[in-house]
Amino acid sequence: xxxxxxxxxxxxxxxxxxxxxxxxxxxxxxxxxxxxxxxxxxxxxxxxxxxxxxxxxxxxxxxxxxxxxxxxxxxxxxxxxxxxxxxxxxxxxxxxxxxxxxxxxxxxxxxxxxxxxxxxxxxxxxxxxxxxxxxxxxxxxxxxxxxxxxxxxxxxxxxxxxxxxxxxxxxxxxxxxxxxxxxxxxxxxxxxxxxxxxxxxxxxxxxxxxxxxxxxxxxxxxxxxxxxxxxxxxxxxxxxxxxxxxxxxxxxxxxxxxxxxxxxxxxxxxxxxxxxxxxxxxxxxxxxxxxxxxxxxxxxxxxxxxxxxxxxxxxxxxxxxxxxxxxxxxxxx
Numbered sequence: 001x002x003x004x005x006x007x008x009x010x011x012x013x014x015x016x017x018x019x020x021x022x023x024x025x026x027x028x029x030x031x032x033x034x035x036x037x038x039x040x041x042x043x044x045x046x047x048x049x050x051x052x053x054x055x056x057x058x059x060x061x062x063x064x065x066x067x068x069x070x071x072x073x074x075x076x077x078x079x080x081x082x083x084x085x086x087x088x089x090x091x092x093x094x095x096x097x098x099x100x101x102x103x104x105x106x107x108x109x110x111x112x113x114x115x116x117x118x119x120x121x122x123x124x125x126x127x128x129x130x131x132x133x134x135x136x137x138x139x140x141x142x143x144x145x146x147x148x149x150x151x152x153x154x155x156x157x158x159x160x161x162x163x164x165x166x167x168x169x170x171x172x173x174x175x176x177x178x179x180x181x182x183x184x185x186x187x188x189x190x191x192x193x194x195x196x197x198x199x200x201x202x203x204x205x206x207x208x209x210x211x212x213x214x215x216x217x218x219x220x221x222x223x224x225x226x227x228x229x230x231x232x233x234x235x236x237x238x239x240x241x242x243x244x245x246x247x248x249x250x251x252x253x254x255x256x257x258x259x260x261x262x263x264x265x266x267x268x269x270x271x272x273x274x275x276x277x278x279x280x281x282x283x284x285x286x287x288x289x290x291x292x293x294x295x296x297x298x299x300x301x302x303x304x305x306x307x308x309x310x311x312x313x314x315x316x317x318x319x320x321x322x323x324x325x326x327x328x329x330x331x332x333x
Contacts, residue, residue, distance in 0.1 A: 032271035045084035047194025051213040080167030093267035103257030104170040110319035125308035128261035158186040164198035181326035215296040232256040
């Protein structure tokens with residue numbers, strides 16, 4: 001009798017588990033089909049008013065048209081994006097929390113060993129959205145009128161010329177380290193939480209030089225408030241047709257990684273990631289968005305999650321090699 005009762009209980013438990021598993025699978029499928037069922041939060045690693053914030057506002061404006069939900073922006077600057085990425089990792093794995101990421105995501109593993117997560121496991125690449133033109137800008141009264149004069153001046157005044165970043169170990173920082181190492185010169189890096197304060201300090205004459213996105217640099221150039229000495233991405237732009245790239249002017253292969261993209265948590269179901277990706281391709285390609293990108297010299301990318309992941313992995317390898325070959329040291333100060 002005892003054996004019979006045990007067997008009956010076992011079969012009942014197995015049946016309940018089977019039905020529960022089916023219900024769970026059906027629930028997941030319904031969840032993916034209905035995604036998003038509430039507003040999506042975009043975690044920004046920069047301060048309001050930055051070049052990146054302007055791009056995020058384009059996403060925010062077009063998001064409801066495609067997803068029928070609002071996109072909320074939550075600013076968590078500092079830590080070279082570590083704070084923002086950590087917030088996404090801790091969020092529920094339902095695709096309703098995403099992070100805006102620059103190339104810093106793949107650079108940090110090359111220069112730091114204190115990152116509290118492994119992006120390859122804890123984050124899911126969703127889409128590389130755009131690629132932008134970046135320039136080397138200097139304050140309006142900086143004592144150099146060309147890129148060659150800038151290099152000569154920095155070499156003649158080691159450590160006296162400042163270069164602003166938005167986080168130690170980030171793309172803006174490491175591009176400066178690369179330039180300094182390639183030209184055998186010494187720059188002093190000043191790290192900010194966001195580009196807005198860095199720009200104010202440059203306009204006030206407290207910062208000598210900085211990498212700047214075309215969208216924020218061009219109006220200031222036209223107003224005579226800053227000067228541009230070089231393009232630090234690998235292609236010239238029709239917006240500044242007479243300005244050459246650093247690659248052309250003596251540092252072969254030099255290319256600031258100017259792309260941006262979106263990631264979500266590592267445990268978010270793949271079908272939700274796919275829906276998010278497909279929708280974001282439409283968000284960044286609306287007629288309104290395309291007008292903005294064209295005015296800024298920004299290219300739409302729209303890569304798949306797989307393409308985005310492969311690029312991140314490849315860039316991490318490149319940055320590790322550059323850091324080793326140029327003996328670049330991470331300095332959080």
